[in-house]
Amino acid sequence: MASAPKANAIVSQSGGPTGVINASLVGVIEEAKKHPEIQNLYGAIHAVSGIVKENFVDLMKVSKDELEVTAVSPSSALGSSRDKPDAAYCQKILDVFKKRDIRYFFYIGGNDSANTCHIINNMAIEAKYELRAYHVPKTIDNDLLVTDHCPGFGTAAKFVSCALMGDDLDNRALPGIKIDVIMGRHAGFLTAAAALGKQRDDDGPHLIYMPERPVTMDKFLADIDAVYTKLGRCVIAVSEGMSDVDHKTWAEKITETNERDSHGNVQLSGTGALADFLASQVKGKLKIKRVRADTFGYLQRSFAGLQSPVDASEARWCGRQAVQYAMTELNGSVAMKRIGSGKDYKIELFRTELKNVAEKTKSLADEYINKDGNGITQAFVDYALPLTGGLPKTEYLGNRPKI
Amino acid sequence: MASAPKANAIVSQSGGPTGVINASLVGVIEEAKKHPEIQNLYGAIHAVSGIVKENFVDLMKVSKDELEVTAVSPSSALGSSRDKPDAAYCQKILDVFKKRDIRYFFYIGGNDSANTCHIINNMAIEAKYELRAYHVPKTIDNDLLVTDHCPGFGTAAKFVSCALMGDDLDNRALPGIKIDVIMGRHAGFLTAAAALGKQRDDDGPHLIYMPERPVTMDKFLADIDAVYTKLGRCVIAVSEGMSDVDHKTWAEKITETNERDSHGNVQLSGTGALADFLASQVKGKLKIKRVRADTFGYLQRSFAGLQSPVDASEARWCGRQAVQYAMTELNGSVAMKRIGSGKDYKIELFRTELKNVAEKTKSLADEYINKDGNGITQAFVDYALPLTGGLPKTEYLGNRPKI
Numbered sequence: 001m002a003s004a005p006k007a008n009a010i011v012s013q014s015g016g017p018t019g020v021i022n023a024s025l026v027g028v029i030e031e032a033k034k035h036p037e038i039q040n041l042y043g044a045i046h047a048v049s050g051i052v053k054e055n056f057v058d059l060m061k062v063s064k065d066e067l068e069v070t071a072v073s074p075s076s077a078l079g080s081s082r083d084k085p086d087a088a089y090c091q092k093i094l095d096v097f098k099k100r101d102i103r104y105f106f107y108i109g110g111n112d113s114a115n116t117c118h119i120i121n122n123m124a125i126e127a128k129y130e131l132r133a134y135h136v137p138k139t140i141d142n143d144l145l146v147t148d149h150c151p152g153f154g155t156a157a158k159f160v161s162c163a164l165m166g167d168d169l170d171n172r173a174l175p176g177i178k179i180d181v182i183m184g185r186h187a188g189f190l191t192a193a194a195a196l197g198k199q200r201d202d203d204g205p206h207l208i209y210m211p212e213r214p215v216t217m218d219k220f221l222a223d224i225d226a227v228y229t230k231l232g233r234c235v236i237a238v239s240e241g242m243s244d245v246d247h248k249t250w251a252e253k254i255t256e257t258n259e260r261d262s263h264g265n266v267q268l269s270g271t272g273a274l275a276d277f278l279a280s281q282v283k284g285k286l287k288i289k290r291v292r293a294d295t296f297g298y299l300q301r302s303f304a305g306l307q308s309p310v311d312a313s314e315a316r317w318c319g320r321q322a323v324q325y326a327m328t329e330l331n332g333s334v335a336m337k338r339i340g341s342g343k344d345y346k347i348e349l350f351r352t353e354l355k356n357v358a359e360k361t362k363s364l365a366d367e368y369i370n371k372d373g374n375g376i377t378q379a380f381v382d383y384a385l386p387l388t389g390g391l392p393k394t395e396y397l398g399n400r401p402k403i
Numbered sequence: 404m405a406s407a408p409k410a411n412a413i414v415s416q417s418g419g420p421t422g423v424i425n426a427s428l429v430g431v432i433e434e435a436k437k438h439p440e441i442q443n444l445y446g447a448i449h450a451v452s453g454i455v456k457e458n459f460v461d462l463m464k465v466s467k468d469e470l471e472v473t474a475v476s477p478s479s480a481l482g483s484s485r486d487k488p489d490a491a492y493c494q495k496i497l498d499v500f501k502k503r504d505i506r507y508f509f510y511i512g513g514n515d516s517a518n519t520c521h522i523i524n525n526m527a528i529e530a531k532y533e534l535r536a537y538h539v540p541k542t543i544d545n546d547l548l549v550t551d552h553c554p555g556f557g558t559a560a561k562f563v564s565c566a567l568m569g570d571d572l573d574n575r576a577l578p579g580i581k582i583d584v585i586m587g588r589h590a591g592f593l594t595a596a597a598a599l600g601k602q603r604d605d606d607g608p609h610l611i612y613m614p615e616r617p618v619t620m621d622k623f624l625a626d627i628d629a630v631y632t633k634l635g636r637c638v639i640a641v642s643e644g645m646s647d648v649d650h651k652t653w654a655e656k657i658t659e660t661n662e663r664d665s666h667g668n669v670q671l672s673g674t675g676a677l678a679d680f681l682a683s684q685v686k687g688k689l690k691i692k693r694v695r696a697d698t699f700g701y702l703q704r705s706f707a708g709l710q711s712p713v714d715a716s717e718a719r720w721c722g723r724q725a726v727q728y729a730m731t732e733l734n735g736s737v738a739m740k741r742i743g744s745g746k747d748y749k750i751e752l753f754r755t756e757l758k759n760v761a762e763k764t765k766s767l768a769d770e771y772i773n774k775d776g777n778g779i780t781q782a783f784v785d786y787a788l789p790l791t792g793g794l795p796k797t798e799y800l801g802n803r804p805k806i
Contacts, residue, residue: 013576016577017572017573017576017577019569022798040806042806043800043803046576046801055805056805056806057800057801057803057804057805057806058803058804058806059800061803062800062803066798069796069797069798070798070800072795072797073572073797073799074568074569074572074573074797075572075573075575075576076572076576077572077798077799077800077801078800078801079575079576079577079801080576080577081577082577161707162706162707162708162709163702163706163707165477165707165708166422166477166478166701166702166705166706166707167701167702167705169420169476169477169478169480169705169707170420170477170478170701170704170705172478172482173416173420173449173478173479173482173483174419174420174482174483174484174485197707271678271682271695271696272674272675272676272678272679272696272697273675273679275674275675276674276675276676276679279674292674292700292701293674293675294675294698294700294701294702295675295697295698295700297695297697297698298569298570298573298581298695298697299566299569299570299697299699299702301573302569302570302572303565303566303569304564304565304566304569304572304600304794304795305565305568305794305795306565306709391707391708392475392707392708393472394472394475394476394477394707395469395472395473395476395480396476396480397446397448397460397462397465397473397480397481398448398449398460398480398481400446400460400461400465401460401461402458402459402460403443403445403459403460403461
């Protein structure tokens with residue numbers, strides 16, 4: 001293996017923000033400061049669009065105190081972008097790297113970002129430009145291949161489970177139907193996390209709908225009716241990406257029923273349309289009076305002061321490790337392997353090829369979804385609960401013996 | 404003053420849950436245990452409806468450990484009710500009190516609950532039935548008279564400000580228009596709290612709309628346009644109770660524009676309708692592409708693990724104090740007076756007459772709202788920030804000097 005070049009490095013953050021993507025950034029910065037091979041560390045503002053515009057800040061100058069505040073701040077401290085660079089765009093990126101003598105590229109993001117990193121890496125090889133390109137994983141959707149789980153998921157899962165714990169107690173206090181729409185366009189991990197805080201047999205969410213199990217509106221309503229008949233209330237967690245058995249998403253069906261967007265776009269996040277549609281179905285067809293629906297929206301990915309300590313620490317470690325790998329290996333993506341579970345939960349990191357993570361996504365495993373397709377299994381709780389860093393306990397007194 | 408009777412006591416929780424209404428309940432229970440005058444302490448499940456049905460649990464039997472978990476649990480551990488008892492209903496309540504020899508009545512709730520407490524107290528006096536009736540304040544809306552602020556507000560304010568801190572950073576990462584709809588039907592306190600976490604000059608929320616300052620849709624859109632032109636993004640906090648200058652609420656206007664509820668009801672919480680309506684106005688009239696809207700819904704009043712420590716401690720104190728007052732005074736409502744501000748923030752409790760709190764509500768003072776009616780003043784920050792128990796600091800690196 002060739003020794004690490006003495007050159008400049010660049011780091012950037014891409015895609016949807018998370019609660020710990022800045023912890024990974026700080027991991028990259030603090031580790032980069034330790035290696036004399038890395039001379040300048042550029043922070044590209046707004047991801048790839050900041051690279052081509054050379055919109056750079058000097059990350060070596062961020063003080064230790066500022067770094068610690070950055071590490072606990074939600075969202076992307078360097079900004080983000082939804083650009084999906086094509087070959088010409090990637091060529092411009094490579095031109096900037098050459099111009100600035102950037103030979104270390106750290107890109108924190110999801111599978112699209114891994115792909116961008118992969119493309120640029122291949123272009124550099126072809127151009128015989130020595131570049132060490134590393135992808136650092138992040139996504140609240142938890143849908144990356146190879147890694148056991150993704151930095152960002154544990155914190156979002158903590159938010160969603162704490163929200164459902166509170167919401168279920170709220171629904172006990174003032175009973176009725178409550179529908180909560182949760183992020184995750186194609187993967188049900190975050191929606192499944194709604195159940196992680198359940199303590200009592202009759203705790204909600206009583207029903208969970210994940211994109212991996214398409215369901216008809218009739219089945220959805222029949223499920224709710226059954227729970228409502230038994231408990232006099234029902235709390236439901238629904239993925240924004242739910243689809244019917246014809247594989248048309250529910251969100252698409254709304255635009256058929258109710259032409260609301262003049263552009264014809266189906267927008268999933270940042271709108272209450274799906275939640276309101278489902279509530280109107282329950283009201284209209286089940287004739288239940290108190291029906292409420294909330295869409296968790298951007299709160300579940302960017303909320304100040306609510307990190308999972310496990311997630312934050314792993315995210316930072318992934319950032320540091322990317323820089324360490326770059327000192328000895330040409331390119332790759334950082335991944336996690338679980339080497340202890342339950343109370344002995346523990347991970348180790350390993351390097352995987354960029355192509356293994358690029359583009360492709362993972363869904364909830366069958367073993368994590370119950371037989372009826374409307375709930376989760378203990379195996380999922382065992383998998384996901386440690387990632388939240390533990391959840392608070394709650395008490396409800398209304399089930400005590402009557403006097 | 405007649406000595407306290409040796410008899411049974413009852414406690415209940417009414418109206419919308421909060422993050423610390425259980426802390427007040429625990430305050431009542433732990434103090435009641437100390438006074439031999441109180442023999443049984445009944446917890447009425449689902450407020451007044453539980454009283455008339457004698458749906459009671461024995462609160463003397465709740466262990467110290469269970470009490471501590473109850474105190475940190477969101478929502479109402481005894482359940483709640485939206486019933487507004489009339490005279491016949493109140494007579495039934497009094498009949499149950501007589502039957503069970505209940506002579507201490509602790510009712511935790513808002514102004515409607517204070518009114519119920521007041522009516523029952525007057526009935527008892529008329530019937531020459533010795534009753535000590537106490538109202539313990541709670542509401543996330545912070546709209547009760549007499550008291551400096553209400554238990555429940557500080558915790559909800561913490562949620563809303565942490566949400567906006569995260570959401571503003573999210574909007575920096577992926578710029579556009581973001582509208583957040585916040586609870587508070589008639590009072591703008593909670594919406595105003597959206598700004599408590601602002602650190603940087605260009606931090607959002609950039610615009611705040613409170614029910615105390617009706618505004619036309621044209622002014623709303625012009626305000627947003629001005630901020631967007633200057634910053635390239637805009638984060639807006641809007642109260643669910645906003646009205647136009649003709650005093651018709653915006654929510655009512657939606658049902659005019661878009662007949663969505665078959666019952667003709669204007670529902671404010673548990674629906675994304677207002678947020679989506681405002682987003683479509685911005686999209687359609689300002690021709691801005693990336694417009695997102697979230698409705699915070701029930702998360703802002705019932706979220707596990709996110710109490711303001713100041714709020715939780717004050718709420719518990721109010722519960723204890725109600726029992727102490729009942730040992731020496733016939734009836735009343737517990738209120739807070741601020742006797743130190745800023746770093747020396749401190750309160751003391753005092754007793755006020757039930758009639759002073761019953762029914763009436765308070766709005767945001769003029770000194771808390773800016774001249775343009777679309778933001779808050781430093782006076783509001785000074786008033787509200789201590790109630791959150793302090794907010795996390797955040798860092799954004801994109802404003803640093805370019806290299």
